[in-house]
Amino acid sequence: MEDAISILRRCDIQPTPQRIAVVECVLTSKSHPSADDVFSGAREKCPTVSRATVYNTLNLLVEKGLLRMQTMKEGAVVFDPNIEKHHHFIDEETGAIYDIPWDQLEVKGKRGLNDFEISEYQVILRGRRKKK
Amino acid sequence: MEDAISILRRCDIQPTPQRIAVVECVLTSKSHPSADDVFSGAREKCPTVSRATVYNTLNLLVEKGLLRMQTMKEGAVVFDPNIEKHHHFIDEETGAIYDIPWDQLEVKGKRGLNDFEISEYQVILRGRRKKK
DNA sequence: AAACATTCTTGACACCGTCTAAATTAGTAT
DNA sequence: ATACTAATTTAGACGGTGTCAAGAATGTTT
Known part of the structure; x- marks a missing residue:
């Protein structure tokens, strides 16, 4: 399984510890995590990561085509690693x-x-x- | 066209001025108003109506089957009078x-x-x- | 009129997501 | 290594959506 750093490099995103935590979290998470799910998960790997960074990174990943954004649940968008x-x-x-x-x-x-x-x-x- | 009062009565909802304003607004609005769209519109007919009342009434109407709730736009639910x-x-x-x-x-x-x-x-x- | 039940309003609250300014970090050049 | 620059992160403030609770207003019953 390709690791987080390679994935980020492949997409021309600088791999920082925070971004690595987010990517690892998204890829190992249940299939439709909310931004907040990812935030909690990333915190465990990188306790200082901020809410804003998680949102920024998720949006980056969507831009690069690694995730899809879906608005299906009420109140919160979910992210779909199945593209x-x-x-x-x-x-x-x-x-x-x-x-x-x-x-x-x-x-x-x-x-x-x-x-x-x-x-x-x-x-x-x-x-x-x-x-x- | 059936008027707001009859519609409310038919659904066993007491027709109050506030609720009438909400119903009139939903029925004459463009087809997929957000709760806030309805709030603005209802304010024009009944300037004291509160946000909470609009939400309560919309949820009542959904319960009674007069509206459908759709989560399609990011950030806000929309209501669909086409049932x-x-x-x-x-x-x-x-x-x-x-x-x-x-x-x-x-x-x-x-x-x-x-x-x-x-x-x-x-x-x-x-x-x-x-x-x- | 008095008592009661519904309904409405106000304001507070929680949540999601964005933004900004300042601090930190990484990358580059000297 | 040092200094400089660019990129990134952080914390906190912010705006929007939606809910909730307490009191005020309304309507109904007796």
Whole structure:
């Protein structure tokens, strides 16, 4: 697994201890951390890191295409390290977000969307995850 | 067009001047007002209405099924008076949200979603609206 | 009118995210 | 190494969104 420093270098971002902590945290975290989740995690590795640096770094990573920003939960944006195209399922009871592989849903557009130039899309499903 | 008082009565909500102002505002507003949009509008009809009352009323209306709450814009929830099933298109330049009629897109699920009990879904499209 | 229940307002509060100024750090040149 | 410059980080202030509690106002019942 590529380590945080190489990742940062590959993206022309200077690897500082703070940024390394953020990257390590994002990559090992559950799949859809909020900025605050990352902040807490990064604090453990680098106790002096500030809120502003975490936000700055996350935004940098989004700019460079390492993360996607998703506004799905109320009140807070979440970050998605899965940058492949995929859909999302939101458990209405727990709020958990699950990735749905792109090819498990097929979306077919009918006529009538001529006014719009679509650059991307995704399906957002809501419901309950079955306890198996 | 049904007036605000009848709408409130129909939903077993006591029609007070403040609530009437909120309902009138939501129904005549552009299609996806934020809570703050509604607050500003309601202030014009009822200058003493408070922020808290606007939030309370909007949540009441969502409970009763008169509005849908959507978390699509960053930083703020928007309310959708269109409670028919429909999809959404978000203009990435302007942030404007357009409704896409339900039958203009067809979503077909493949096998593999057995773990999930889907209660609702929608497609979110992003891009640019063509200036015709 | 008195008692009661609803509703509304005000102001305080918590949270998210951004911004700024100042301090620290890293990088470069001498 | 030293000095200089640029990049980065920090702490705290700030604005916006949304919630909450206490009291004031309103309406209803008796």
